[in-house]
Amino acid sequence: MTPGAPLTRRQAIVAAGGVLLAASAAGIPGIATAGRSRARVHVVGAGLAGLACAERLAAAGVDVRVWEARNRLGGRTLTDLQLAPDGWVECGGEFIDSEHAAMKRLCAAMGVGLQDLEALDMPGQPRDLVAGRVQRGEWASGADARLAARAARDLRTMGEARLDRLSAATWLARAITGWPSSAFARYRAALVRGEYGVDPAALSAAWLVTDLAEDARAAETGEGTERYRVDGGTVRLVSALESVIGSGRVTRGAQVTAITSSGGEVKLAVNAPGGRRVEVGDLVVVTLPPRVLADVDMRRSGVPRDVLRGIEKIGMGTNAKLIIPFARASWQRAGWSGDGTSDTAIGSTWQATMGQRADGVALTTLVGGAQGARIAGPDHGPATAASVDERLALVDRIAPGASDAARDGAVVHAWARDPFARGSYSAARPGQDDSWPDLARPYGLVHFAGEHADPDYSGYMEGAVRSGQRAARQVLARL
Ligand SMILES: Cc1cc2nc3c(=O)[nH]c(=O)nc-3n(C[C@H](O)[C@H](O)[C@H](O)COP(=O)(O)OP(=O)(O)OC[C@H]3O[C@@H](n4cnc5c(N)ncnc54)[C@H](O)[C@@H]3O)c2cc1C
Incomplete structure (x- = not known):
């Protein structure tokens, strides 16, 4: 591997695993604390990446300061505690796979429990609404299995690098008879939009x-994808992390606008409560979502321009959730569990409040790609009456009469319009798997973190x- 050359996902995984070794040997230069008795490390952004980083640094006795632009912590995780009183509804990051170790x-260490969705007894069956028809039960399972077998074969014979040169749409067109108009093709395209947040033409086939x-492998070994949620909502994990870090070290409403490094120090320009100020430190960990980074002047940060450009170009999903409160799970009477995938405005659906003793329930509808980008309404707030009516009519097609129990107060969370997220999560465009910037290493005094900076689990809370x-770990190895 040539130093500085872009890494493939697999090479990057190996590189990330070797990071500590490199730091403590010769790979990452150590720092001399610039005239302070303790090193000061700034963390920009208080999503899960920033909080997980600050928790480790605080535990090791580092003088850590977290700067968060919003008036709340958690970033792209956001729990609504009002929509179904006494219950909780996730408006951003939600599910945790079995292998998200x-x-x-972290939840266990913070004393926060997990809700095991496989242990729930959910009445009703999944139903999909595609190509104008309600599809019941296991209608797609045979075609799904054939697609998974084809994927395993193509991965073996073509390899990730060749697949990366194709879009997911091109690969699906080769693998699915009747692409893009058959019911199975439309179902698969809807799944891509929900899972990756982008249209199939904008996704690397390698992913x-x-x-x-x-x-397919996980299904054989019985490992569940999307098996868990944080019991009580991700807000519980975020609050637990804040109290361990120490709320005095975390500043809300503090937008970092520039990062410079010179003379062995980093300087952050911060628009914080009380006015604009400059914060000085020894190292900085930048956890901003890729598109948001362009709003921060990093020209004199020591990070090469091609790395900054590479980050800003990372493909981002446009997932939006429109969540509708109901008095009861009225769809179950019609035999529908609430789970489904559709090529219509409802996209992927599930009961947001499953397994909870809430007053009422809520149904989440999730779309991505062009649908997610142009969903009506604000970034976070009340959904428009027209978009709720459109979705309730579709729900009624799947479970006749279910909309009778709908309550007022539906909300929309359009993450692509959120100025501090500018997207839902990263998803490689065609060709990008091979040219993803290497963010598992520092550049001078600047370290990167964030879902897009993890080579193996980008996109996820994991x-x-x-x-x-x-x-x-890298910062501690340098201090
Ligand atoms: C609709 C949706 C559904 C999802 N579903 C799942 C799921 O089921 N499972 C899963 O694992 N993941 C899911 N995710 C993804 C997951 O939520 C994210 O990968 C994860 O939360 C990202 O954390 P982060 O710390 O990298 O970034 P963020 O949470 O975005 O944190 C970055 C922080 O930086 C702050 N910030 C921005 N600009 C500035 C600035 N200039 N100065 C200071 N602070 C700034 C932001 O406000 C934010 O708090 C979902 C995301 C969305 C949007």
Whole structure:
């Protein structure tokens, strides 16, 4: 591997695993604390990456300061505690796979429980609404299995690098008879939009094919994808992390606008409560979502321009959730569990409040790609009456009469319009798997973390936590 050359996902995984070694040997230069008795480390952004990083640094006695632009912590995780009183509804990051070890470990360490969705007894069956028809039961299972087998074969014979040169749409067109108009094709395209947040033409085939092959393997070994949620909502994990870090070290409403490094120090320009100020430190961990980084002047940060450009170009999903409160799970009377995939405005659906003793329930509808980008309404707030009516009519097609129990107060969370996220999560464009910037290493005094900075679990809360903890290990090795 040539130093500085872009890494493939697999090479990057190996590199990330070797990070500590490199730091403590010769790879990452140590720092002299610039005239302070203790090193000061700034963390920009208080999503899960920033909080997981700060928790490790605080535990090691580092003088850590966290700067968060919003008036709340948690970033792209956001729990609504009002929509179904006494219950909780996730408006951003939600599900945790069985193999998301770092996320599960962090919850356990913070004393936060997990809700095991496989242990729930959910009445009703999944139904999909595609190509104008309600599809019941296991209608797609045979075609799904054939697609997974094709993915495993293509991964073996073509390899990730060749697949990366194709879009997911091109690969699906080769693998699915009747693409793009058959019911199965439309169902698969809707799944891509929901899972990756982008239309199939905007996704690297390497990502889709690797995941399909992996899902098939996980199904054989019984590992569940999307098996857990944080019991009580991700807000519980975020609050627990804040109290361990120390709320005095975390500043809300503090937008970092520039980062410079010179003379062995980093300087942050911060628009904070009380006015604009400059914060000085020894190292900085930047956890900003890729598109948001362009709002921060990093020209004199010591990070090469091509790395900054590479980050800003990372493909981002446009997932939006529109969540409708109901008095009761009225769809179950019609035999529908609430789970489904559709090529219409409802996209992927599930009961947001499953397994909870809430007053009422809520149904989440999730779309991505062009649908997610142009969903009506604000970034976070009340959904428009027209978009709710459109969705309730579709719900009624799947479970006749279900909309009778709908309550007022539906909300929309359009993450692509959120100025501090500018997207839902990263998803490689065609060709980007091979040219992803290497963010598992520092550039001068600047370390990167965030879901997009984890080579193995980008897109997930798991990637955010792993990258934050990796950055903390690197920082500690330097101090
Ligand atoms: C709709 C949706 C559904 C999802 N579903 C799942 C799921 O089921 N499972 C899963 O694992 N993941 C899911 N995710 C992804 C997951 O939520 C993210 O990968 C993860 O939360 C990202 O964490 P992060 O710390 O990297 O970034 P963020 O949470 O975005 O944190 C970055 C922080 O930086 C702050 N910030 C921005 N600009 C500035 C600035 N200039 N100065 C200071 N602070 C700034 C932001 O406000 C934010 O708090 C979902 C995301 C969305 C949006």
